[in-house]
Amino acid sequence: MKVAFATQDQQRVDAHFGWAKQLAVYDVQPDGYRFVQNFEFGEDLAEDGDEDKLAPKLAAIADCAIVYVAAIGGSAAARVVAAKVHPVKVNTPEPILDILDKLQAVLKGTPPPWLRKALLKGQEKSFDFEDEGARP
Numbered sequence: 001m002k003v004a005f006a007t008q009d010q011q012r013v014d015a016h017f018g019w020a021k022q023l024a025v026y027d028v029q030p031d032g033y034r035f036v037q038n039f040e041f042g043e044d045l046a047e048d049g050d051e052d053k054l055a056p057k058l059a060a061i062a063d064c065a066i067v068y069v070a071a072i073g074g075s076a077a078a079r080v081v082a083a084k085v086h087p088v089k090v091n092t093p094e095p096i097l098d099i100l101d102k103l104q105a106v107l108k109g110t111p112p113p114w115l116r117k118a119l120l121k122g123q124e125k126s127f128d129f130e131d132e133g134a135r136p
Helices: 051-060 074-082 096-108 113-119
Strands: 002-007 022-029 032-040 066-069 086-089
Touching (some): 022 051, 032 051, 074 086, 096 113
Parallel strands (some): 066 086
Antiparallel strands (some): 002 022
16 A cells, blocks of 8 residues: 655655645555655745645655645645545654554554555455355
8 A cells, every 4th residue: 555645854744735845655565664756846835725736746646545744725635535545634743654663553453444445545346246146
């Protein structure tokens, strides 16, 4: 599962989604995680109401299941959810590696329903007719 982090320093989740200078993307599995890519964005990000600044960020997280942010505006949150990405707000700047460790531990156990749903992102839905007693 790919997870994105809104960051200013590539170390902590410390950025508002719309104003983030960077989005760091990691692949997280129960047995570990690995850095995938860092997306960098320009300096002119602080203009509220500039929806165009969201397009490259939404494209960057398109194949992610979760995006961690320090804050996110209502319209941006709606667009993130519409892209089937689950936004998670942290209350204080938190180290990315700490979040990755926690996520990995949760994946080893029984993830909560919202995380189980996020894990299915990008997988084809399959239906086994035999399980339902249907005849082919």
